[in-house]
Amino acid sequence: MENKKEKLLIQFNEAFANGNHQFMLDQVTEDFHWIMIGKKEIKGKTQFAEALKDMKEFNSELELVDVITHGKKACVNGNMKIVAPKAEDQSFSFCDVYEFNSFKDPKIKRMTSYVVER
Template identity: 40%
Template sequence: MTKIISSPNCGNSPKMEFLKEFNIAFAKGDIESISECVTDDIVWNKIGNKKIEGKEKFIVELKKMKSEKVSELVLEQILSHGKEGAANGILKMQDGKKYAFSDLYVFQGAKGTKIKSMTSYVIGIE
């Protein structure tokens, strides 16, 4: 089971709450929920690693990552403005590794909650 620690107060911002739930689904490996939140032409730029284009390739990448189990997700900040958003925090894995992450999101539109692009920065930490 994944422990969730979230300090951002998302109560008055539906997009911030959406990003919180999206990150929780990501940490839990809930591919079905995650895939419902992105557009068919999603672009995921994993900085220093690779760029994934299209929902099918996005789902394939999620399945590859599913074997790495997250024991704890710490969401430190979630931001949202117009059609853009961001989240950062720490992932603690079951194998003891820790990663700091920062994800930048672009939504399909200012009112929508489908993610059109993601840029992810992930750094291994002690």
């Protein structure tokens, strides 16, 4: 059975795959920090909203392999295939490490993403 944080992370990743940016914004803190290893960092909810606006619409297939939570920390790994209408399809595997702001009503405070193209 999924706990509250596991359910949140599954929905968060599905929202990313489906382009539901408002849901994603509703799940992060104002001081949200997203570190994309080897790429860039996004600091703050406002910067996160801008980054989401810049993402092109795409269809995707998402496979979540593991969703692990413990205390205020969590990890999700999986695979995604992006089918872009006017570009070449992309496939990658990812591992995201999360930190929540609290136990009771968790919001995502920090996310570190490791992505490998396949």
